[in-house]
Amino acid sequence: MTEIVGFWVAAVVLVAASLAVVLTPNLFHAVLWLAVALVATGGVFLLLDSPFLFAVQLLLYAGGVVTIAVFAIMLTERLVGESIRQTSRFVFNGAVLAAAVFVGLLGFLLQAGAVARPAAAGDQLRDLGRALVGPFAAPLQLLGVLLVIALLGALYFARTED
Amino acid sequence: MPLHAYLILAALVFAIGLFGVLTRKNAVGILLGIELMLNAVNVNLVAFSRFRDDLAGLIFTLFTIAITVAEVAVGLAIVIVIFRVRRTIEADHLDLLRG
Numbered sequence: 090m091t092e093i094v095g096f097w098v099a100a101v102v103l104v105a106a107s108l109a110v111v112l113t114p115n116l117f118h119a120v121l122w123l124a125v126a127l128v129a130t131g132g133v134f135l136l137l138d139s140p141f142l143f144a145v146q147l148l149l150y151a152g153g154v155v156t157i158a159v160f161a162i163m164l165t166e167r168l169v170g171e172s173i174r175q176t177s178r179f180v181f182n183g184a185v186l187a188a189a190v191f192v193g194l195l196g197f198l199l200q201a202g203a204v205a206r207p208a209a210a211g212d213q214l215r216d217l218g219r220a221l222v223g224p225f226a227a228p229l230q231l232l233g234v235l236l237v238i239a240l241l242g243a244l245y246f247a248r249t250e251d
Numbered sequence: 252m253p254l255h256a257y258l259i260l261a262a263l264v265f266a267i268g269l270f271g272v273l274t275r276k277n278a279v280g281i282l283l284g285i286e287l288m289l290n291a292v293n294v295n296l297v298a299f300s301r302f303r304d305d306l307a308g309l310i311f312t313l314f315t316i317a318i319t320v321a322e323v324a325v326g327l328a329i330v331i332v333i334f335r336v337r338r339t340i341e342a343d344h345l346d347l348l349r350g
Contacts (some may be wrong), residue, residue, distance in 0.1 A: 111271030161327040183273035191266035239321030246328035
């Protein structure tokens with residue numbers, strides 16, 4: 090029962106915040122709505138018995154991405170000295186295409202049979218940690234390399250000219 | 252809730268993000284749309300992981316979250332550089348590479 094109520098609350102908040110992200114004219118408000126959408130997604134993770142991913146989502150996504158985006162907007166606005174409005178174009182075509190993609194996915198999903206939800210396995214954190222240093226150790230190392238490269242690249246782009 | 256509910260929710264958010272990517276003129280707005288789409292994919296991965304009782308989905312989600320953060324850092328750094336050079340971040344005005 091709590092799962093059904095929680096799902097509908099998270100779903101309504103997530104869809105409403107997502108619509109606000111793509112529709113609001115103020116770029117700064119769009120980023121704040123994105124934060125709401127990301128936290129609602131974390132709520133969906135909680136409903137799927139993944140509290141660890143909920144924490145990761147809050148720390149990295151809602152914390153990191155939103156902070157970086159806010160900084161970028163404030164820096165560019167300071168350079169130009171006025172608040173940036175963002176307008177949309179091709180609204181009708183975009184809506185038709187997005188709706189077509191959604192209907193296509195929906196038709197595909199509705200053909201699939203129902204899957205029973207297995208019983209909660211308890212604390213997955215131990216298995217997750219073992220998998221990260223076991224079968225997924227090499228991808229984890231590559232991920233570290235990728236993060237270093239990305240940070241160096243971002244520093245290189247954002248450096249001052251002198 | 253059945254698996255379908257989570258997948259349909261993810262598809263809806265994905266479509267909304269696609270709409271944002273297609274219609275936003277501002278480069279930061281386009282990046283925000285991409286964030287929504289990646290987020291919808293994460294919901295799918297976690298839902299499949301839970302309903303199939305397979306840990307790989309959770310690990311994929313961890314990886315996509317980390318890669319997305321890297322992508323946003325580089326993407327926004329590029330946006331700031333473009334803004335310094337061209338004084339605009341409207342995607343339609345960025346035609347430096349047009350022949």
